Amino acid sequence: xxxxxxxxxxxxxxxxxxxxxxxxxxxxxxxxxxxxxxxxxxxxxxxxxxxxxxxxxxxxxxxxxxxxxxxxxxxxxxxxxxxxxxxxxxxxxxxxxxxxxxxxxxxxxxxxxxxxxxxxxxxxxxxxxxxxxxxxxxxxxxxxxxxxxxxxxxxxxxxxxxxxxxxxxxxxxxxxxxxxxxxxxxxxxxxxxxxxxxxxxxxxxxxxxxxxxxxxxxxxxxxxxxxxxxxxxxx
Amino acid sequence: xxxxxxxxxxxxxxxxxxxxxxxxxxxxxxxxxxxxxxxxxxxxxxxxxxxxxxxxxxxxxxxxxxxxxxxxxxxxxxxxxxxxxxxxxxxxxxxxxxxxxxxxxxxxxxxxxxxxxxxxxxxxxxxxxxxxxxxxxxxxxxxxxxxxxxxxxxxxxxxxxxxxxxxxxxxxxxxxxxxxxxxxxxxxxxxxxxxxxxxxxxxxxxxxxxxxxxxxxxxxxxxxxxxxxxxxxxx
Numbered sequence: 001x002x003x004x005x006x007x008x009x010x011x012x013x014x015x016x017x018x019x020x021x022x023x024x025x026x027x028x029x030x031x032x033x034x035x036x037x038x039x040x041x042x043x044x045x046x047x048x049x050x051x052x053x054x055x056x057x058x059x060x061x062x063x064x065x066x067x068x069x070x071x072x073x074x075x076x077x078x079x080x081x082x083x084x085x086x087x088x089x090x091x092x093x094x095x096x097x098x099x100x101x102x103x104x105x106x107x108x109x110x111x112x113x114x115x116x117x118x119x120x121x122x123x124x125x126x127x128x129x130x131x132x133x134x135x136x137x138x139x140x141x142x143x144x145x146x147x148x149x150x151x152x153x154x155x156x157x158x159x160x161x162x163x164x165x166x167x168x169x170x171x172x173x174x175x176x177x178x179x180x181x182x183x184x185x186x187x188x189x190x191x192x193x194x195x196x197x198x199x200x201x202x203x204x205x206x207x208x209x210x211x212x213x214x215x216x217x218x219x220x221x222x223x224x225x226x227x228x229x230x231x232x233x234x235x
Numbered sequence: 236x237x238x239x240x241x242x243x244x245x246x247x248x249x250x251x252x253x254x255x256x257x258x259x260x261x262x263x264x265x266x267x268x269x270x271x272x273x274x275x276x277x278x279x280x281x282x283x284x285x286x287x288x289x290x291x292x293x294x295x296x297x298x299x300x301x302x303x304x305x306x307x308x309x310x311x312x313x314x315x316x317x318x319x320x321x322x323x324x325x326x327x328x329x330x331x332x333x334x335x336x337x338x339x340x341x342x343x344x345x346x347x348x349x350x351x352x353x354x355x356x357x358x359x360x361x362x363x364x365x366x367x368x369x370x371x372x373x374x375x376x377x378x379x380x381x382x383x384x385x386x387x388x389x390x391x392x393x394x395x396x397x398x399x400x401x402x403x404x405x406x407x408x409x410x411x412x413x414x415x416x417x418x419x420x421x422x423x424x425x426x427x428x429x430x431x432x433x434x435x436x437x438x439x440x441x442x443x444x445x446x447x448x449x450x451x452x453x454x455x456x457x458x459x460x461x462x463x464x465x466x467x468x469x470x
Contacts, residue, residue, distance in 0.1 A: 027300075032318050052343045052357060052444070055290035057301035064299050065262075066292035068341035068361050083267050106303035108287045110452075113467075117385050117396045118403040122287060126303050150352050154442070161352045161437050168353040190454050202396050203461050207389070207470065208449030209287070217345075218440040219425050226438050232348075235442060 027130050028183035038184040041076075047127045047184055048073055048105055052153065056080060057102040058088050058133075071103070072148030076179040078103060078129065079136070079145035081172055089135070089173035098132035103177055111207040114191035115200045123206065125186040133175040145174045156231030262365050263418035273419040276311075282362045282419055283308055283340055287388065291315060292337040293323050293368075306338070307383030311414040313338060313364065314371070314380035316407055324370070324408035333367035338412055346442040349426035350435045358441065360421040368410040380409045391466030 021039040022028070030037055038044070048054075053068045067088070072079045080103075082089045092099035110123035136142045146169075147158040164172065191204050213235050216228060256274040257263070265272055273279070283289075288303045302323070307314045315338075317324045327334035345358035371377045381404075382393040399407065426439050448470050451463060 027298075031320060031322055052346070053341055053359070055292075055301050055339055055341070057290075057292040057299035057337070059294050059297070059299050062294070063335045063365070064292035064294050064301075064337045065365075066290050066299075066301050066337040066339040066363065068339060068359065070357065085266060087266055100298045102292070102299045102301040104290055104301040104303060106288055106290070111287070111388050113389065113392065113396075115397055116399070116403075117381060117393060118399050118407070120385050120388060120392070120396070122305065122388065124288070124303065128301065130298065130300075146352060150355050153346050153355060153357065154348065157348065157355070158352060161348075161355070162350055162432060162435055164351070164353045168351075172353070190452070193454075197397060198456060199458070200397055201458070201461060203453070203464055203467065204457055205451055205453040207451055207467065210447050210449055212445050212447050214443030214445055216440055216442055217425070218438070219428075221433060222439055223434070223436070226436060229438055232438065232442065 022180065022182050024183065025130075025181050028128070028181055030185065033185075036185045036187055038186065039182075043184045044127055044179070044182055045073065047107065047125045048078070049152070051105040051107060054080070054103050054105045056088065057104070058091065058099055060087065060091070070149055070153065072145060072150075072152040074144060074148050078177045078179060079148055079174055080133070080177070081146065081149055081174045084171060084173045086173070088133075089175060092133050092175050093135045093173065098134040099175070101131060101133045101177060103129040108209050109188070110209055112187075112191050113204055113207065115193045115197040115202045115204050119192055119194070121187060121191070123187050123189070125184065127182065127184045129177060129179060130181040131177050133177045136174040136176050139169070141176075142169065142174050145176070146172065154231060154235065156229075160229055160231070257415065257417050259418065260365075260416050263363070263416055265420065268420075271420045271422055273421065274417075278419045279362055279414065279417055280308065282342065282360045283313070284387070286340040286342060289315070289338050289340045291323065292339070293326065293334055295322065295326070305384055305388065307380060307385075307387040309379060309383045313412045313414060314383055314409055315368070315412070316381065316384055316409045319406060319408045321408070323368075324410060327368050327410050328370045328408065333369040334410070336366060336368045336412060338364040343444050344423070345444055347422075347426050348439055348442065350428045350432040350437045350439050354426055354428055356422060356426070358422050358424070360419065362417065362419045364412060364414060365416040366412050368412045371409040371411050374404070376411075377404065377407075377409050380411070381407065389466060389470065391464070395464055395466070
């Protein structure tokens with residue numbers, strides 16, 4: 001995310017490009033910092049599973065729209081949901097071939113402070129998915145998708161809450177986006193200063209950035225005797 | 236971000252809609268959960284200033300693209316930067332009327348665990364900016380924008396690093412996006428269960444989510460005697 005080539009982990013060996021990687025396309029090979037790109041399922045899935053929201057892009061009246069939204073993953077399928085009246089879900093339902101989307105997830109892992117302004121950067125891990133979103137019409141797939149959405153927020157939670165009833169299911173639209181044209185990109189490590197800058201008198205290094213969970217805030221109307229479940233204590 | 240109407244802070248009074256608010260448009264009035272939308276400068280700026288990356292959406296060959304990128308703010312102007320060879324920056328430079336974009340920033344503040352799967356949600360604050368990005372050609376504005384980008388990551392840092400030289404400036408393209416068609420959206424508070432679900436035996440409440448900074452990691456080649464500056468100790 002800097003303007004300059006930066007230090008990155010080594011690229012995977014060519015022989016790794018087997019069935020456990022997504023095939024690169026014109027859209028998933030970066031124009032620069034190519035050594036930061038990753039296509040292996042394990043890395044892509046791990047980045048997707050760790051984030052709470054994605055940013056979903058679509059085109060409306062010729063202009064881009066980017067909205068934050070929850071999502072879930074089941075194998076190589078991503079699901080987003082929303083009211084049947086919301087714009088992207090309506091658009092995907094109306095368009096027979098589906099809705100072209102770009103779904104992006106980003107973790108910020110550190111602030112990279114170089115001696116030069118130019119080499120400032122951040123450490124991050126991101127996934128960009130290109131594809132076409134389709135409305136899920138099969139009732140069984142829709143139920144699985146909604147469970148995945150809840151379990152994405154807190155693993156184990158869908159089994160410990162009331163499932164959607166018929167009315168709620170009818171009010172909810174679910175879109176599916178297959179993981180096919182997808183890549184991860186990451187930067188790790190310290191600043192990458194120019195040799196002639198090494199003597200400059202500026203502090204240089206990385207400020208780690210982390211996501212943490214605060215103490216649970218029970219609802220006011222939580223009944224006595226309901227313990228904090230294990231999947232929450234483990235968060 | 237739930238499929239259901241949820242608890243939200245009260246909407247601002249109509250008399251507040253003075254010069255300190257952005258005028259709502261068709262694109263910035265949500266189709267649902269309208270009570271979550273905000274247009275006041277203070278809220279919009281605060282959300283923008285707190286995030287490290289935005290998600291920038293644009294249209295390429297008719298399809299949406301969403302990329303994470305750093306940004307900076309100077310009053311009512313946002314700046315993003317990149318290599319002069321990167322796709323959106325090249326596209327904005329080539330298109331005389333500029334590049335239509337949507338720039339979105341999101342903070343996740345909490346996981347909202349309701350008794351019903353349907354009412355699960357997250358607490359969040361987001362800003363969505365619609366507009367046209369233009370390449371910055373004025374050298375003075377470009378310098379100010381690059382300072383803003385560095386200071387956005389760590390306030391005070393641009394004055395404590397080497398400014399870009401002529402070669403670095405030439406390699407860097409900067410896009411400006413005016414804050415005009417912009418809105419914030421937020422959800423706060425606890426779950427909003429159905430009355431008939433209140434007796435269900437599930438734990439319910441909020442898991443707060445926070446962003447924290449880890450202990451500084453100095454570069455290996457940091458010279459002895461360079462103290463951690465105050466703006467980093469204050470992070």
